Amino acid sequence: MYDRIKGFRDFYPGEMSARREVIDDVEEVAQRYGFREIGTPALERTQMYADKSGEEIVEELYNFTDHGGREVAMTPELTPTVARMVVEKQQALSKPIKWVSSRPFWRYEAVQQGRFREFYQTNVDIFGSAEPIADAEILAYAADALTELGLTSDDFEFRVSHRDILGGLLESFDADVDTEAAIRAVDKRDKLAVGEYRALLGDAGLSEADAEAFDELLETEEENLDELVAATETERVENAVENLQNVLDATADLGARDYCTLSLDTARGLDYYTGVVFECFDTTGTVGRAVFGGGRYDDLIEGFGGQPTPAVGVALGMATLSLLCERAGVWPAETTTTDYYVLQVGDTRETAAGITRDLRERGHVVETDIAGRSFGAQLEYADSIGAETTVIVGEQDLADGNVTVKEMASGDQRQVPVDEFPESGERK
Amino acid sequence: MYDRIKGFRDFYPGEMSARREVIDDVEEVAQRYGFREIGTPALERTQMYADKSGEEIVEELYNFTDHGGREVAMTPELTPTVARMVVEKQQALSKPIKWVSSRPFWRYEAVQQGRFREFYQTNVDIFGSAEPIADAEILAYAADALTELGLTSDDFEFRVSHRDILGGLLESFDADVDTEAAIRAVDKRDKLAVGEYRALLGDAGLSEADAEAFDELLETEEENLDELVAATETERVENAVENLQNVLDATADLGARDYCTLSLDTARGLDYYTGVVFECFDTTGTVGRAVFGGGRYDDLIEGFGGQPTPAVGVALGMATLSLLCERAGVWPAETTTTDYYVLQVGDTRETAAGITRDLRERGHVVETDIAGRSFGAQLEYADSIGAETTVIVGEQDLADGNVTVKEMASGDQRQVPVDEFPESGERK
Numbered sequence: 001m002y003d004r005i006k007g008f009r010d011f012y013p014g015e016m017s018a019r020r021e022v023i024d025d026v027e028e029v030a031q032r033y034g035f036r037e038i039g040t041p042a043l044e045r046t047q048m049y050a051d052k053s054g055e056e057i058v059e060e061l062y063n064f065t066d067h068g069g070r071e072v073a074m075t076p077e078l079t080p081t082v083a084r085m086v087v088e089k090q091q092a093l094s095k096p097i098k099w100v101s102s103r104p105f106w107r108y109e110a111v112q113q114g115r116f117r118e119f120y121q122t123n124v125d126i127f128g129s130a131e132p133i134a135d136a137e138i139l140a141y142a143a144d145a146l147t148e149l150g151l152t153s154d155d156f157e158f159r160v161s162h163r164d165i166l167g168g169l170l171e172s173f174d175a176d177v178d179t180e181a182a183i184r185a186v187d188k189r190d191k192l193a194v195g196e197y198r199a200l201l202g203d204a205g206l207s208e209a210d211a212e213a214f215d216e217l218l219e220t221e222e223e224n225l226d227e228l229v230a231a232t233e234t235e236r237v238e239n240a241v242e243n244l245q246n247v248l249d250a251t252a253d254l255g256a257r258d259y260c261t262l263s264l265d266t267a268r269g270l271d272y273y274t275g276v277v278f279e280c281f282d283t284t285g286t287v288g289r290a291v292f293g294g295g296r297y298d299d300l301i302e303g304f305g306g307q308p309t310p311a312v313g314v315a316l317g318m319a320t321l322s323l324l325c326e327r328a329g330v331w332p333a334e335t336t337t338t339d340y341y342v343l344q345v346g347d348t349r350e351t352a353a354g355i356t357r358d359l360r361e362r363g364h365v366v367e368t369d370i371a372g373r374s375f376g377a378q379l380e381y382a383d384s385i386g387a388e389t390t391v392i393v394g395e396q397d398l399a400d401g402n403v404t405v406k407e408m409a410s411g412d413q414r415q416v417p418v419d420e421f422p423e424s425g426e427r428k
Numbered sequence: 429m430y431d432r433i434k435g436f437r438d439f440y441p442g443e444m445s446a447r448r449e450v451i452d453d454v455e456e457v458a459q460r461y462g463f464r465e466i467g468t469p470a471l472e473r474t475q476m477y478a479d480k481s482g483e484e485i486v487e488e489l490y491n492f493t494d495h496g497g498r499e500v501a502m503t504p505e506l507t508p509t510v511a512r513m514v515v516e517k518q519q520a521l522s523k524p525i526k527w528v529s530s531r532p533f534w535r536y537e538a539v540q541q542g543r544f545r546e547f548y549q550t551n552v553d554i555f556g557s558a559e560p561i562a563d564a565e566i567l568a569y570a571a572d573a574l575t576e577l578g579l580t581s582d583d584f585e586f587r588v589s590h591r592d593i594l595g596g597l598l599e600s601f602d603a604d605v606d607t608e609a610a611i612r613a614v615d616k617r618d619k620l621a622v623g624e625y626r627a628l629l630g631d632a633g634l635s636e637a638d639a640e641a642f643d644e645l646l647e648t649e650e651e652n653l654d655e656l657v658a659a660t661e662t663e664r665v666e667n668a669v670e671n672l673q674n675v676l677d678a679t680a681d682l683g684a685r686d687y688c689t690l691s692l693d694t695a696r697g698l699d700y701y702t703g704v705v706f707e708c709f710d711t712t713g714t715v716g717r718a719v720f721g722g723g724r725y726d727d728l729i730e731g732f733g734g735q736p737t738p739a740v741g742v743a744l745g746m747a748t749l750s751l752l753c754e755r756a757g758v759w760p761a762e763t764t765t766t767d768y769y770v771l772q773v774g775d776t777r778e779t780a781a782g783i784t785r786d787l788r789e790r791g792h793v794v795e796t797d798i799a800g801r802s803f804g805a806q807l808e809y810a811d812s813i814g815a816e817t818t819v820i821v822g823e824q825d826l827a828d829g830n831v832t833v834k835e836m837a838s839g840d841q842r843q844v845p846v847d848e849f850p851e852s853g854e855r856k
Contacts, residue, residue, distance in 0.1 A: 033788065038444050042546060048430045070434075099441070254781050255785055353683075
């Protein structure tokens with residue numbers, strides 16, 4: 001009768017169980033790193049996004065005027081919200097601030113595989129440290145989160161770059177080039193035909209020869225970064241290369257170096273990045289676009305009216321992450337599990353209810369009859385919910401002081417005195 | 429620079445930690461009952477709410493026209509969404525369907541203590557059973573969830589009623605009375621002056637004498653329900669009283685009877701309830717209104733175009749629940765905890781990073797220096813995040829093959845050979 005809205009999804013228990021397992025893993029790793037969970041609102045002022053990303057972003061928002069006349073938008077990303085929160089309590093919060101949260105976001109975009117209008121992200125951010133070790137901790141967190149899910153260095157790689165290398169290179173060709181436009185072009189480099197891409201660089205102000213030379217420099221290998229510095233002779237590139245190398249060195253201490261690879265054409269589309277940026281890719285290429293990305297954004301807090309506060313973060317998107325996990329064969333089984341079904345036949349409800357309560361108090365997942373069903377129908381239901389064990393509480397058995405404990409997989413069943421069930425060791 | 433929207437909240441780590449603990453407890457109890465988590469969208473068709481609750485509900489919605497011309501609303505409650513989901517997969521889902529989910533909802537309402545425009549609920553529902561034991565399981569779940577939080581029967585009570593007792597009583601006075609309007613009046617009984625309340629009953633079609641007699645019958649005690657049946661002489665009231673008594677009996681088997689008390693003037697405002705309804709109240713009265721409520725809504729699925737499917741559920745609201753927990757002194761401490769801080773001084777980064785990784789792999793919450801700070805500043809930070817233990821990795825110590833392990837509460841510290849730390853038993 002009513003239809004779901006395009007780009008929004010319902011998650012039934014099987015699929016939800018797998019998603020929950022993945023989100024829990026990713027969050028638990030963040031907790032071990034000392035990231036603290038925050039809770040954030042679903043609506044913010046539309047102006048906040050327009051100021052940060054330009055008026056054209058509004059076309060991609062679920063924005064509206066509320067009944068009180070406020071111009072509001074359903075949050076399309078977390079970063080502006082956490083920036084607002086940092087500014088609001090800047091004095092009270094001890095630095096570095098390390099925050100994590102998982103929740104949906106909303107964008108009015110074209111729906112495609114791995115991209116929905118309602119999408120879930122786990123955002124992990126550090127505020128208050130400009131040190132390379134902070135960038136490295138974000139990279140190491142992301143690597144640990146993925147390996148916790150069962151992924152290995154055969155499955156994914158982090159393509160790491162630095163905004164100031166790109167910016168400095170562009171400047172070294174022509175001080176008047178529109179750096180942001182050129183970086184946006186680089187961000188689309190893999191998706192465009194060479195001609196289109198070069199045309200965008202031209203629009204940004206690079207001559208044809210410069211564009212070609214620039215493009216060649218983007219291919220610089222990690223061991224030749226010094227040559228790149230020598231070629232450009234700018235302090236900006238020199239500092240950026242040093243910073244990038246320091247970050248990569250720090251990832252080695254944290255055990256994440258193997259996942260990182262230099263990739264100067266990794267630009268990240270968002271204008272607010274200022275330093276190291278990175279994107280996670282499926283090494284097999286089956287998942288054709290970035291699984292997620294992150295980087296350093298040192299100017300945003302000040303732009304939001306706060307004290308200058310360096311920041312670095314990453315946002316793991318569930319939609320693309322699930323594609324990668326599925327491709328690698330580590331997406332959890334989409335089934336729910338049940339420890340016990342307590343089957344009740346005849347006038348045994350009180351005893352059955354007592355056993356059910358006992359088992360639940362011990363932490364087991366337990367269902368029992370709440371629909372007044374026959375023996376056969378209950379057994380069928382116990383099977384349908386994947387019950388490991390069915391405890392049959394029957395009148396006859398009970399008269400003899402017993403219940404029947406049936407292991408569903410093997411079909412084995414045994415009689416157990418009712419006052420010895422559940423066994424005292426039977427604790428989840 | 430940017431302000432938060434009225435009625436929406438930011439949760440910083442301390443408060444969020446307490447909320448997470450409460451939500452986790454409430455969800456874990458639901459899982460033990462065999463309720464399965466689902467995930468649901470934040471937007472639905474506005475029409476769905478207008479059809480279900482009348483056009484006037486739209487004034488309370490965050491509704492708008494999206495960029496594709498759809499009339500949509502941010503979900504003000506879960507019930508219509510789960511009804512839609514049940515209808516969509518009615519054939520595939522094995523019954524009874526037992527679902528749980530925790531998430532925010534949104535209503536454009538007056539903001540007051542314990543009521544926000546963005547509010548969090550844990551919704552727990554059973555579809556496919558009309559049996560009293562299903563109602564009882566919902567009540568028992570709610571009671572177990574609250575006792576899991578540390579609340580006792582001294583803290584809360586469930587005031588239980590039945591829509592058909594109210595409806596049948598009203599009919600017995602006057603077949604033409606507007607039952608829904610009268611029930612809405614009863615729902616406001618405690619909040620209105622007697623005159624106003626009686627006037628609403630009058631508007632619904634009850635004469636003054638009937639209103640007074642009706643009102644007196646609402647005070648009927650549990651042991652006198654038979655008299656109520658005798659007084660009205662209608663099958664509808666008789667059946668409803670029997671059903672209510674069966675539900676209360678079933679709560680006894682499930683250990684929840686002590687929390688339930690008959691309260692015929694508990695009406696629940698929502699029109700879709702059809703059978704047993706209940707509200708949870710603070711027994712001390714300090715929290716002045718219902719903490720949460722629930723009940724049976726057997727007609728909704730059919731109303732949404734599905735097969736007739738009985739349903740019963742409850743929605744625990746975090747805002748009022750936190751008021752009750754605070755009043756009862758069981759709201760969790762609003763602090764975050766840290767197992768280890770790994771303090772790094774001099775050229776010891778590699779070793780410190782290795783210890784940090786080891787401890788995290790063992791499941792501990794561990795922070796280390798990511799801001800290039802001095803010994804003193806690090807120790808101060810370790811203190812500010814409530815680290816239980818600080819592991820000091822210093823150059824001098826390390827030259828001797830040691831680290832210093834400092835217990836922060838006592839100040840005790842001891843030297844431990846670096847290759848014996850963390851101790852092998854040191855697993856969370």
